[in-house]
Amino acid sequence: MNALLELSCAPPLPHFMIVGEDDDSLGSADAWAAPGLADFAQLCGLAAVAVSAPVPIAGVSPRRRASSDLVDSLESTQTLLGASLVDACAAASAPELPSVMRFVPVPVSPPQQPYAFQQQPHGTAAFHRQHSYPALPQPDCSLYGGYGVIAPQQPQPLPFAAIAQAMEQCGWEAHSAPAQYQPQQPAVGGWEVHGAAGGISSYDLQPGFSTQFGSHLPIPSPRDDRMRRALSEEALHIGGCSLRGSYAGGLATRAEGETSEGSDGDTLGLHHAQDAPARGLPISHSAPSASLMLLERSGSNRRPLVHGHAHGSRSGLAASPRTVCLKLKATRPRPPAAARAAACAAVAAAVGEASPRPARQAARRSVAISAAAMDDDDYSYGSDTDTEPTPSGGASEERRSGGSAAGAGAGSAAASGSKKKHNPWSLTETEALVEGVRLLGPSKWAEIKKLAVGGIADVLTNRSAVDIKDKWRNLTRVAKLPKTVLKARAHKSTSDIPLELLLTVKDLMEMGRE
DNA sequence: GTTAGGG
């Protein structure tokens, strides 16, 4: 098992530079850097630490949001992060390529001012920094940033004391954890890329660390959680990983050991989606110092995100296969662009030019492309041999998935008999459905059926949109029942739908009407 | 081609 950095070793989130929509509030890339971060990294024995810029997702209703909002956001974040990491690595003249890179999407709520930044890694400490932030472009936007760590594999996580000391030396304060801090269930994992020189050897979703960094102590609303989850999944997706198994309750719980090399039981069921050839796609985008991000508010529609980065440069790093590949998009050429001159006067020189529009469209296109690529490339989340973790004992779920149905399934359906046999929904299918509704909302059955995120589509391949709709109807019917009944129901072995799941359904129902 | 609903 790869020795991963423990959470306690993760760097405190640096402050985020918020780039406002006003031209004069644009900041330089340097402003993103956390003061002392490099020092901190060194003191902790990290090869490098990097941060991505925050990306606002404003007022996005998960039900209605185009998933591209998240994707855009994520792409930006990861592009920047990836570039930062590579750059940081180079700057640190890290001898080896990152052996571990961790990306953690971090939701950041609009700060009060001054913003007290808090983190509670493992609940052992709160890192506290004061910083004034420029006003956010919108009061209700969420920000997603992220941080990454590159570190040599470490046998032991750094003891907290050492971290605290390092922090101190860097001028950061370490406070004791607030008494009220409860290490809740980590809401979502971020993802890590375990790399090795020459390519990434495996991807693992590591649930052990929480993305609660930067979020406020109260348990995030289900909505936030949903968005985070979506974000993480998109991250995985873009990273060319697929997520298998359940992702409910904030943590995936099942390991479906499949292929993941180098993963042992601890890791979740992630495996490579795209193997060899796609592996180790070079990051061909620019270094962070040449990146900038513009936030833009486009009227009522609130599409705040526009990102642009310059190309190439950094030739040394550009084509290096060692780079951790975060996304396909990075390999695509970007449309040339024109600068928002006044805006980026300071950075323009370094950045090259970027016109918001094309940039955005490019992002969109890229999403499509990557999606397509994923489809083509045996992007199967494991066909359907799916090791259905039959809830111990229960009726053997031996459901012939149409003999793999070989796509059509038409033949097999006819063959097996005149009437379609009762084909009970498996738990994974149900979970996939719930997850789909969580992401897209109800009434989007056709879309849910196609949802590539988290392998939902694959789980549901044998269900029609109507089936899905019907199942949801049934689920909601049950979920509507009084809690007492529900609990009683849970004890009966006849119902394989966990209470937990039903409550989620209920939650989603309530959230539906807003 | 999809979705809502009754059967």
Place this chain on the structure above:
DNA sequence: CCCTAAC
């Protein structure tokens, strides 16, 4: 699960 009206 099926069938159909209504989009």
